[in-house]
Amino acid sequence: MTQRVSASYLIATLQDARARTLELVNDLDQEQLMGPKLPGVNPLRWEIGHIAYFYEFFILRSLYGHDSILGLKADELYDSIAVAHDTRWDLPLLSMTETLAYMNDVLEKVCAHLVNKNEDGLASEQDSFIYQFGAFHEDMHTEAFIWGRQTLGYPSPTFSIQSNVDSQRSVGSWPGFCKSSWW
Numbered sequence: 745m746t747q748r749v750s751a752s753y754l755i756a757t758l759q760d761a762r763a764r765t766l767e768l769v770n771d772l773d774q775e776q777l778m779g780p781k782l783p784g785v786n787p788l789r790w791e792i793g794h795i796a797y798f799y800e801f802f803i804l805r806s807l808y809g810h811d812s813i814l815g816l817k818a819d820e821l822y823d824s825i826a827v828a829h830d831t832r833w834d835l836p837l838l839s840m841t842e843t844l845a846y847m848n849d850v851l852e853k854v855c856a857h858l859v860n861k862n863e864d865g866l867a868s869e870q871d872s873f874i875y876q877f878g879a880f881h882e883d884m885h886t887e888a889f890i891w892g893r894q895t896l897g898y899p900s901p902t903f904s905i906q907s908n909v910d911s912q913r914s915v916g917s918w919p920g921f922c923k924s925s926w927w
């Protein structure tokens with residue numbers, strides 16, 4: 745059972761996850777967005793498209809019956825179960841501009857489904873679950889972007905929310921990302 749949460753909370757959660765994703769890719773050039781073929785990382789341009797695909801697949805397509813914005817290409821490009829890891833660099837991926845537009849379109853559409861659905865402002869239990877599932881999936885990938893950037897020797901990203909907890913250990917969770925000494 746998932747506790748019902750407000751639609752505004754879900755939208756803010758999705759927007760927060762998206763802001764973090766964009767902070768992790770916006771400073772990279774086209775070459776960096778693909779990077780070398782390595783077992784422990786994904787091409788970032790593939791990975792951000794996959795994030796949008798995940799919301800689209802589980803919310804817009806499976807729950808609400810929409811067709812994919814990308815048509816058949818969506819599954820062929822961004823289904824992480826069907827698309828083998830070492831083939832992701834060689835796919836006819838969307839350009840970065842197209843990928844960002846796809847991500848934005850999906851985000852707008854999933855948020856539109858939440859607006860004014862219930863008088864009490866609460867999302868349904870099903871929506872409360874699946875929207876947070878999508879956002880946590882995106883958050884998991886932003887963690888992967890961080891290790892990917894470190895693995896590839898890219899510059900440290902600039903986060904809008906960043907806490908320095910070097911002097912405070914074992915104090916529980918903190919908002920945003922923490923800059924640690926290994927970065």
Ligand SMILES: [Fe+2]
Binds near residue numbers: 794824
């Ligand atoms: Fe994923």
